Amino acid sequence: MRTILDNITGEARRGELVAILGSSGAGKSTLLNCLSGRLNTGTLTGSITFAGRRRERSTWKSVSAFVEQDDALYPNMTVRETLRTAAYLRLPSSRYTRDEKNAQAEAIIKSLRLTKAADTRIGDGLKRGVSGGERKRAAIGQELVGSPDVLFLDEPTSGLDSNSAYAVIENVRSEAVRTGRVVVLTIHQPSIEVLYLFSKVVLLSEGATVFFGPPDDALAHFEQLGLPCPPKRNPADFFLDILTIDHDLESEPARIRALHDAYRGLEKERKLESGAFSGEIEDVDVFDAREEPLGGWANSWWEETGILYRRAWTEIFRNRPLIIAEFAQTIIVMLVMGLAFLRLDNDTRGIQNRAGILFFWPINQVSL
Template identity: 60%
Template sequence: MPPNSKISDEHLSINVTDTDIPTPNRGGSLSWNNVTYSIDLKTKDDNGKPKSRTLLSDVSGEAKRGELVAIMGSSGAGKTTLLNCLSGRLGTGHLSGSVTLDGRPRNRKTWKKLVAFVEQDDQMYSNITVRETINYAARLRLSSSRYAKAEKASLTDDVIKSLRLSKAKDTYIGDGLTRGVSGGERKRTAIAQELVGNPEILFLDEPTSGLDSNSAYAVLENVKAEAIRTGRIVILTIHQPSNEILSLLSKVVLLAGGSTVFFGPVEDALTHFASLGYTCPARKNPADFFLDLLTIDEETHEEDTARVKKLQEAYRQLDQSNVPVTHPSEPKISMTVSLDALPGDSPEPAAGWSNNWFTEFLILFERAWLDVLRSKPVVIASFVRTAVLVILIGFAFWQLDKDQRGIQNRAGILFLWPINQVFVTIQPIVATFPLERVIMLRERSAGSYRVSSFYISKVLSQAIPAVFYSMLACVPLYWMIGLQHSAWKFFAWLLINALETTAAVALGFMVSSGVETVQMAMAVAPMIAVVFLLFGGNIINNGSLGWWFKWLHYVSPIGYAYRSFMQLEFRGLSLSCQPDEPCTPTGELVLQQQDLNGLSVWACAGILVALSTWWFLTGYVLLRKTSKPKMKVL
């Protein structure tokens, strides 16, 4: 941010003219001309070709530095579609026209470094503070070769001060379980983490949605001040702004049915509509007046449609005449802008990554690990769950006897425990990417990091606590149950537990990468776990399986853990017999009867490693496919 930039009054309602903002050689304005966008429908015409629907038709306009340009219109008018077209966030459909930055076409490779996009859903990590959220964005987006870590921290503090977040900087973002910042502070934090990357252009989708009037005004007042201070272009969509918010807007783009009905200052819009016979009542909010003009109601469809077409045609003629509309001079403000510090004067950003892979990984792992450690309800619940399982299972199977009844009891606990490990581990992990996909796509669209660094950081941040809780439970259980007192068998028990838990983590991430919603993840995960349970080697004897089912046994981590545990416990175990009961005197006979010989403990360990690797890699491929940012640049 320019160190010598200032605004005379941070609470001032700001309006500026074009002459107020110095225009650098590059990035002075964003222009769009005759932008048309259509999508193919599933239905087909008589010739068998897909029918199409036009969402935008010949839309033109311009946004200059320091301006707040608002796209307005009724629902379905094309507001968000136009915003996505200008920001380059469209991945499908047919797009034509031109969008230029200071008269030059956009460069697909560097465009994402020049723009920032604040979505309507301002999802962030709930257990990270405001300052940490902004600082992580700075560390990920700003080049390490140009900015030292201390400089990124200083930029973070500058943005916090500019958006008046100083009082909330050490407060968690919060969610339904964790108390956090207010709605206005949350929205300003979402904007701040985009501004800290020093973009040329800031796009905002419904930034006032869900906020009260005071918070909404405060958010846009801060954005306006920041736009003037840095000479940044700001384009936003907004539905029904208040009079106070309208006073902050430099220009409005009024859309109806995907076409422009007016582009220019609010005062000029009122003058233009009045010349057509539509005068805004004295006490009516102009924004409400605009929406009334542009909305097509079902009950008055023909009348409203005729009015909208009249407005579209009137603006088309006005636009073609190229006659400037005169409007009253607007008040200026006292400010100083350093041309050397303007983002538009900076060199063309590099098309590559801001950090090397390892730096990305360290930053992402630090953030993910903090989020895990600070999730107090989850941490407490995990410890309580572990303690309850140890107490219930440990005392239910306390010091098992080495007799014939002990065979069933041992087989029962040695099958129950790997089942528990899979179910307990996989359930929370499958929700990871569906919950964080919005964050990931937003950060990936900004070119913040590679998929691989993000994926591995998430895997490690979830695998470490999963294995930790597994070890915390299986150490006391081994001695409470009374399994064989052998050092190598005890450590082999720990190893197989860790490997099976890791396999469950890998399976969870594979499912999480391949589904879009939490509901879908929660439906798929138990189904897979039940299949692995069924073919785990205890319920159905593996030797009796047909070839069409046997392959399921080969991919069951429960089966390999169960086989390993049974071999560790029953090999070398002597069992007592009563005179009046069938007798299986040795553990080796038990293994033979249940068809659990063959693969050794170490072979099972190797297969668990192979399954984990396979599922981790599959998860990465799926995540890479589903997290590719949409980008269509004219």
Template identity: 40%
Template sequence: MIISKDLFLLGDQDYLRLPKDEKRAMVRPAANNPRLESAPSAAIQLPGAEAPPRPLELVFCGLSVCVARRPVLRDVSGVVRPGELLAVMGPSGCGKTTLLNCLSGRTKLDAGWVRLNRERLSKRWKRRICYVLQQDIFFPDLTLRQTLEYAARLRLPDTLSHAQKMQCVDHIIDVLDLTACQDTIIGDYMKRGLSGGEKKRANIACELLTNPSLMLLDEPTSGLDSHSAYSLMRCLKRYAEKEGKTVVVTVHQPSSQIFHMFNKLLLLCNGQTAYFGEVSKVVDFFNNIGLTVIPQYNPADFILEQVKGSEEMKEKIIAASKDARRLPDYPQELLPEYYSNSVNVCDKYTMPKYDDSHLPANGNVGTSGCHCQGGSWTEARNGHSPHSSPSKTVKMCAVMETGAQNSVYSTIVTVGNDEGKLCLDNQSYASSSVSSSDDDMSWHWPTSFWTQFKVLSQRNFQEARPRMLSKLNWVQTVALGVMAGLLWFQLERKEEALHDIQGWMFFSTTYWMLFAHFGALSSFPPEREVINKERLSGAYRLSAYYLAKMVGELPLTITLPAVYHLISYPMLGFHSAAVFLTLLGFLLLNTVVAQSVGFFIGASCMDMQVSITISALYTLATQLFGGYLATNISPWLRWMQYLSMVHYAYQNMQIVEFSDGAPIECAVQTKFDACTNGTKHIPVQAILDAQGASLPLWANTLVLLLFLFLFRVLGYVVLRYFRRPK
């Protein structure tokens, strides 16, 4: 890097107050460094974006991964520069997807390293890598435009207005040619929506919204016809070249048109490198080892046939690939001594007396000056000549890359006045401008908690509404309410009808418990896949999603039970508005608690059949010990009654109905002892004692609220600590 002389004439506080564009102007790429010249100047800025991200050079060397003691990758290396498209090819099971997982930081390496702009892959880099999975994971009921709009509102920073974020969405839709299908739902195997090619482009569009510098795509052409695959790769090629992106794609067997689009090829065979280099040279590589490509034959088909051949042929190709590492045109970044010769620590320095010899006449910092283990230290004074008294002193270190062809100063670091302090970390320096460290030193969520909560609440509501309030659910609820009302129509308040009144209460609580519980259980597995994908990309906090899901789906959860109650209870016999509303409150509370239990079980069990079995056992036990089907429970089983959420809601409905409603008249042949003493109406306590009730209204309500809180917290704990995406 060439460093402006003005940089050394500023104090540290003055430099930090400079605008970012002026900081960038002080440190610019060296004109005589071919590695830096090969990178595009800057990515095209999306509408409304603050500043385009700097281009990234991806270097990975000696990657080795073992799964269950079986080697999947062995000594795989490669380098991709901005504007280039690297294709990773090989037969099925050769380790293509594992390689992408290594490059994105999702798989732990047994050996080797990955560097982005000479910096080790770290957690903050993982958040900035665009990784397009092979599976197209979306919410099926949202349209393409809605999907992109929600992604933009979540992943683009709060510094952009809503209109600017929508401009970014329009830009991506136009770039990927999705205008014609932007109002079509995503769809799934049950609902017809986007085609396979459109889903692939939609998957890529969601990741492109953040304008990443590095894109990793796993089998983007799988399942597409030749024309759709060619159109998709042409979009990626154009995007990489025009906007200076670094793109890595895995492909299985591309057409000749697609194959010649790639800049570089990494061919894998049994987890090892069979070829790495320019696509235009792969034919010569195979010709040199005696494998001649037939004219007018697709080179991709030919080389895949060779790496699928005999073990002797595979070893021959791998050996030739290893010999190619000793050729002069092999990338220097992949040589073992390239990074080991670069200086990365300045320690125990001694400041020399400042003089003009530290700055060359042309204003650029050269190799002269005091070197501290290869790093050049110099002292600058703000606003004063070198011979005047300094008012502020700043110490700076320029790290020189001695392993490159041309020695350049790659990093500028300012330190305080305390001597002996390390100026650079062993694994964390980067050959970028000073201003890049201002943006990359730590990871920050792109949006605030409130923005994430608001957007996710809206999305959860919009996504769940077609599923929870479908036409079939409406018909089922209305029909069930009418049937229940007709079955228990205008029951007289007599002891003979007491069992029927209790039957309506128990049926209502158990039915909506099962409806909400299994509804949450069946909807969570597909939603979990979307959430895991978005969490891996760093789109939002888990706490924001969890709270938004509770709030966003709450109106939908209580709508159908409320409609059922509105239809059936007046047909049963409307006595008091207060009783009607109180019973509705306990019915809805029981429904929400049941949904919480279903969400917890769904989050805990990865297997749907296991979760259904556990849910069936729990809900059936809840009904058996609810207090209606069985009242004479053995003492050694009575404790299970306290684990039944239906028990508390059912008892509360009885307390309200028989205390505040019309009293129940005693029968001639009564079974209540209180009626034998001349009392005309059955005491409320006698009815409750017959059902085995033991807690007052407030205690039952408190237990239901505790159930709600406990299962919601347990669901969050499971997602946060036990079901974290890897």
């Protein structure tokens, strides 16, 4: 039995962007999975509340959305088609017409500033498409079309240059502020510009909180502990220096433990003050009444099948090499089979051969 996370507290309000920072293996993704309800092994104790209440199994899925680190997008679809398909799947037809769903996709394109890339195909390793930042924003947009109240992003900036990373986080932030959404994300090494876009940071080391609060308060906290940030140093890099444990040094576990204890002390002080961290969440009603959480799936099985069928068809049809290969293969197999069984007689052998082809043909079709 291994404890991966311990002593984690925190809260996020509407319109806030909360970042979980820590070195690799600190437990960032695990924490994000706990919060988003995607933990599938192990046990979790404690309480996680949303708008003052426990997360409800039936509605949580439609209230929250999760963007994985490795996004799976269809390479031959354009950004607009990707977002439209997501809108068709996520928005219930009982409440939205197709035009409204398209309009929702357009709104996301605009707010994530994807207009320029809207009609470009996503692309993949073989065929170039949109840029890395645009791709990430398209993946985030896919989740945003469902207007989730809470958005979780696992390492949305990994693999992006600092300008694209800034653009992605800035877009997500202004979206969150505009719609009163909560965004919780993990990030490995933000630039200083990105760091100050976060309302609060959770600094994790060895699975426990070293600090939770606004970035500047973290600097003040560490300074009090005799760890001032060197001038001209990116505070985010400074945090990582503090959080990263060097397993080869014997003094390290004690150093990290002292940091955890210091945070526990700070937490107690905060609780005594004003009750600002009492866990109560103001319920600001900024949502359209139509967007009341729904349980289960947005659309019927038939409708979903139709949407997925269309997407698969577009994807396959645009994949030229695949179509050519399939076509050529069919012609070749047809010729081989046709010639092998050409001009059969009407005797016992001919009949056996016909039975043979009737057996061989379906087997061949199934295994293609």
